[in-house]
Amino acid sequence: MLRAEPVLAARGVSRRYGHRRVLFDVNLEILPGQALLLVGPNGAGKTTLLRVLAGLLRPSGGSVERRGSVSMVAHHSMLYDVLTARENLRFFARLHGVARQRVDELLEQLGLAPRADERVAAFSRGMTQRAAIARALLPDPELLLLDEPLTGLDDASSRVVLDVLAALRDRGRAMAIASHQLAELMGLVTAVGFLKEGRLLAVEPTDGRGTDSIMGRYRSLMAHG
Amino acid sequence: MGEMLRAAMAIAVKDLAVEWRTKTALVSSLAFAVLVLAVLFFARDPTAVSAVDVAPGALWVTFTFAAMIGLNRAFLMERENRALDGILLAPVPRTALFLGKVAANLAFVAAVEVVSVPLFVLFYDVPLWDRLPALALVIGTATFAFVVVGTLLSSMVVRTRFSEIMLPLLLLPFLVPPVVGAVQVTARILAGRPLSEAAGWLRLLLAFDIVFFAISTLLFTATLDE
Amino acid sequence: MTQRDRALLFARRGTLVTAVMLVALAGVYVRALLFTPIERFQGPAQKIFYVHAPAAWSALLAFAVTGVLSILYLWLRDRRLDLAGAASAEVGVAFSVIMLTTGPIWGKPIWGTWWTWDARLTSTLFIFLLFVGYIVLRGALVDPEMRARYSAVIGIMGLVLVPFIHFTVFLFRTLHPDPILMKPDKPSLPGDMLLTLLMSFGVFTVLYVGFLAQRYALGLLEDLRDEEAAGHAVS
Numbered sequence: 001m002l003r004a005e006p007v008l009a010a011r012g013v014s015r016r017y018g019h020r021r022v023l024f025d026v027n028l029e030i031l032p033g034q035a036l037l038l039v040g041p042n043g044a045g046k047t048t049l050l051r052v053l054a055g056l057l058r059p060s061g062g063s064v065e066r067r068g069s070v071s072m073v074a075h076h077s078m079l080y081d082v083l084t085a086r087e088n089l090r091f092f093a094r095l096h097g098v099a100r101q102r103v104d105e106l107l108e109q110l111g112l113a114p115r116a117d118e119r120v121a122a123f124s125r126g127m128t129q130r131a132a133i134a135r136a137l138l139p140d141p142e143l144l145l146l147d148e149p150l151t152g153l154d155d156a157s158s159r160v161v162l163d164v165l166a167a168l169r170d171r172g173r174a175m176a177i178a179s180h181q182l183a184e185l186m187g188l189v190t191a192v193g194f195l196k197e198g199r200l201l202a203v204e205p206t207d208g209r210g211t212d213s214i215m216g217r218y219r220s221l222m223a224h225g
Numbered sequence: 226m227g228e229m230l231r232a233a234m235a236i237a238v239k240d241l242a243v244e245w246r247t248k249t250a251l252v253s254s255l256a257f258a259v260l261v262l263a264v265l266f267f268a269r270d271p272t273a274v275s276a277v278d279v280a281p282g283a284l285w286v287t288f289t290f291a292a293m294i295g296l297n298r299a300f301l302m303e304r305e306n307r308a309l310d311g312i313l314l315a316p317v318p319r320t321a322l323f324l325g326k327v328a329a330n331l332a333f334v335a336a337v338e339v340v341s342v343p344l345f346v347l348f349y350d351v352p353l354w355d356r357l358p359a360l361a362l363v364i365g366t367a368t369f370a371f372v373v374v375g376t377l378l379s380s381m382v383v384r385t386r387f388s389e390i391m392l393p394l395l396l397l398p399f400l401v402p403p404v405v406g407a408v409q410v411t412a413r414i415l416a417g418r419p420l421s422e423a424a425g426w427l428r429l430l431l432a433f434d435i436v437f438f439a440i441s442t443l444l445f446t447a448t449l450d451e
Numbered sequence: 452m453t454q455r456d457r458a459l460l461f462a463r464r465g466t467l468v469t470a471v472m473l474v475a476l477a478g479v480y481v482r483a484l485l486f487t488p489i490e491r492f493q494g495p496a497q498k499i500f501y502v503h504a505p506a507a508w509s510a511l512l513a514f515a516v517t518g519v520l521s522i523l524y525l526w527l528r529d530r531r532l533d534l535a536g537a538a539s540a541e542v543g544v545a546f547s548v549i550m551l552t553t554g555p556i557w558g559k560p561i562w563g564t565w566w567t568w569d570a571r572l573t574s575t576l577f578i579f580l581l582f583v584g585y586i587v588l589r590g591a592l593v594d595p596e597m598r599a600r601y602s603a604v605i606g607i608m609g610l611v612l613v614p615f616i617h618f619t620v621f622l623f624r625t626l627h628p629d630p631i632l633m634k635p636d637k638p639s640l641p642g643d644m645l646l647t648l649l650m651s652f653g654v655f656t657v658l659y660v661g662f663l664a665q666r667y668a669l670g671l672l673e674d675l676r677d678e679e680a681a682g683h684a685v686s
Contacts, residue, residue, distance in 0.1 A: 018595040019674075019681035056310055058451040071314060078311035080239070080302065082246040094235040095315035097228075119246075135311060374608070381601045385591035395588065395605065398581040402615040405623060425622050433615055440611055444604045447525055450597075 004032050005067065007142045007174045008053060012062035015045075015052055022048045025062070026200045028193065030143060030176055035169045035188050036203070038178040039218055040195030046178035047075075049195065050145045053176065068142030073149055077132040081121035085112055085131045088120060089138065096139040106134040111160050126157030133161060137168075144168065144175040150184055162188055182218075183211050194221045229324070232317035236325025241332055243302050250298040251336065258291040258341045262348050280349040281411035285404050287341055288364075289371060292334045293393055296375040299326045300383040313449065323376065323445040330372045338364060351415055359414050366430040367407035370437060374399045377441040380448040399437075406430045458671035465664030472658040479651045487647045496560040499553050501648055505655035506549040507575060511613075513543030513659060514578055517585075518610025521603035533599035534674060536606055537589060538666035540582050542659060547579040570620040577616050581609050595677065 006029040015023040022045045030036055038046050051057045053064060054072040079088045089103040107116045110130040115123070120131060129149065136144060149165075150158050165175060166188055176193075179185055186206070192214055193203040201221050206214065244251060265283035266276060303309035312322055342360075346353050353360065375396050382391040407430065410423040420427070452460075483501045490497035520536035523529075554572055555565040566572075585605045592598040 016596075018593075019678040021681075054314060056313060056450065069316070072310070074307065074310065076307040076310075078308050079306055080243050080308055081305060082243055083239075087242065091235060091239045092311055092315065095232055095312060095317050097316075139316075377604070377608075381588070381604065384597065384601075385588065387591065391584075391588060391591060395581075395584040398577045398584070398616070399608070399612060401577055402612075402619040405619050409623070429615070429618060429622060436611060436615075437608075440608065444525075444607060447600045447604055 006031050007067050008070070009065045010053060010059075010062065011065075013049075013052055013059045013064060014061040015048055015057060016060045017048075021198060023052065023059075023198045026198075028053075028200060028203065030174045032142070032174050033169060033172045034174050034190050035165070036174075036176045036191045036193055037182070037185055037189040038176060038193045038195055039180070039182065041222065044195040045198040046195055047147055049200075050074075050147050050176065050178055054145050066143070069139045070143045070145065071136035071139060071141035072145040072147070073129075073132050073136045074147045075151075077120070077128050078135060079120045079128070079131055082119055084117045084119055085123070085127075085134075086116040088131065089134055092135050093138050098138050102138060106137055110134045110164060125152040126154055129153055130157060130160060133164065137164075140173075142173060144173065146175060146177045146179075148179055148181075149177060150179060150181050158184060182214060186211050186214075192217075194218060196222055229318050229321045232315075232321035233324035233328060236312065236322060237328035237332070240299060240302070240325065240329035244298065244329075244333065250295045251333065254291040254294045254333075254337045255340055257294055258287050258337055259344060261287040261290060262341065262344055266348055276349045277351055277415060280345070280351050280415060281408045283349070284341075284345055284411060285367070285408050287345075288334070288338060288368065289400055289404055291337045291341070292330075292368075292371065292375065293396065295333045295337070296330060296372070296379045296396075297383055297388055297392055298333075299330055299376065300380050301388075304383055309449075319446045319449060320442055322449075323380075323442055326380070327373055327376050330376050331369065334368055334372055338368065352417075353415070356414050356417070359420050360411065362420075363407055363410040363414065363427070363430070366427070366434055367403045370403035370430065370433045371396070371400055373434070373438050373441050377445055377448065380445065402433050403430060406433075454671055454675050458668045458675065460668075461664045461671065462668035465661050465666075465668060467661075468657060469661030469665065472654055472661055475654045476651075476658065479647065479654055482650070483647050487643050488641070490644065493561050496557055497644075499557040501651045503550060503553040503557055504648065505651045506546045506553065507571070508652060509655045509659040510543045510546035510550055510575065510579070512656065513539045513546060513663070514582060514609060514613075516663075517543065517582070517606045521606030521610070524599060524603045525607070530595070530599060530674065531671070533595075533602060534670035535663070535667050537586075537602060538663055538670050540585050540602075540606070541666055542662040544579065544582050544586065545662070546655075546659070547575060547582075550575060551579065568620065568624070570617060570624055573620045574613065574617045578609065578613055581605070581612065585609070595674070 008028075008030045010026055010028040013023055013026040013028075014021065026049060038049065040046055048057065050072065052059050054070055055064070055066070056072070079085075083091070086103065086107065089106065090100060093100060093103050104113075107113045110133060112127065112130055112134065115127065120128060123131065129152075133149070144165075146165075149161055153161065162184070169175065169188065169190070177185060177189065189206055191203055191205045194201045194217070204217070262283060265279060265286065269276075269279050300309075303312070313319070345351070375392070378395050379388075379392055382388040382395065385391050406426040409426045410420075410430070413423045414420070479501065483498055489495055516539040517536045520532050520539065524532040524536060558567060559565050585602060588605060589598055589602055592601060
């Protein structure tokens, strides 16, 4: 495999919230075409790590170097409830300096076109999540960060989301996904990072390993660190 | 610079679109303005104090308190679903966010003022129409002053509990120079005096606008998550 | 030196300075009451001036220090600057209360009214209210880092606001002179009174430093307690 330049390199990243240390000395590189799954128990620092990588939080120590644009899909939709899906996307498109045409493309791609002119408030969880992903994809980011992207989605919505992400990965875009849903994501991810109590213990390629093998590794790492 | 203003404009237009959808803040502010104008009219002894004497104070109490109802709205809408993160992730300078919020808040308060002034003329029977340009000047400079400071403060207080109380508590000391100045100038305008008589007050208002616009713009990034 | 040692050192020195200064304050007052001549126009009421003016000075000094520490905090991001700024603000509020209570007591016999919208009095009132807001805001924020940044913003804004408020009240007064028995401006004092007043200013300034050191020490210890609590929560 060709050694590509990483789209993101985190070196010695730590983060505190007030007096609470949430991340310790995280070193991480994400390459183009890589889909990294971050696993770890609740409170391990997954969300904080993603927010630091996105640039929404400043690391308390260490540095994050980004090449190209970085987008994020979080728990919250980052959309305005009283505006329609199209209005929301058009607003963010203006901020990203992206043509309006791209908004229509993404609405189509994520299966939102028929309801694009309804308020986001009226959307189901699955629809909202798809709209949130459409928003994140507006600038065609080099790196997409996703925090629990499948939580609360039905099979149909999960399918749409996974297909979109797989297409992205195949186009050489990178992504990092924090999730508990290992089984659903196995077909998508190329590497797994294990996070425990704010430390990134290991990052390992999946290399065709099955869910059981990775779960076994997860349990042994969480038990012995 | 052009890019910054374009982003600021996009944010302001979006803010107003969100407000226009619900009109909650706008309707409450307008209703509040009418109530205050009416109540203050009766809060005097009509045999001793003529309406025109209390009119300037009434006008500015109405404007500032009606504005305060709307100011928190600008950042509260960003808290819901944390849309603010979406804006911060976009490649726009954070100052553009502040400028956009100030512009939207100015438009909001201006809308309240445009409705309040005719009511004010009607209720207080003040001869005003020929002095409208002068009044517009003082309303513009003073409104800018408290909207700029109020926008900065609301960016912080929406992160606290009791933000509805916290905003007036922090904002009122900053209202002293612009509101006292505006009342003084308004009183002279209503009395038919030349504007040059209030030159000192106008200078104070202008200086406040410039200084606090600069410092609020500088400090704004410190109010965002980091 | 650990944070606890430093805090305890500040606490000890602050307590010592405060104790010495309280004795000195008593001394100044003995001098003011017994050995300083009674002011010809104001009579014995003028004696309160030896507390009132220095307290006002200490309050404004405290707020100015908070403003400067706020600027330094946003620049250097050192948590101790925030703790010191907050300590200074609290001490400033305490001195403001002295200033705002002694002012009317003095004003009643001298100006003939408890309260007058004098420029200095009014400015101090609003600055006092602003820093009450500062303290309330601190209480409403949990994350110490956010609390520090937000407080610093208010501290800096307050520093800039002071001259504006003062000028506002000045413009207001020159246009609407109120009936006042005597000008609020200090009359040029004869030597004895001036010396007493200067001594009082000195005592209040050092007293401010003593209070500040103690409050800062308390802030450091609170900070330490929170840190230990957070440490326990993780492990």
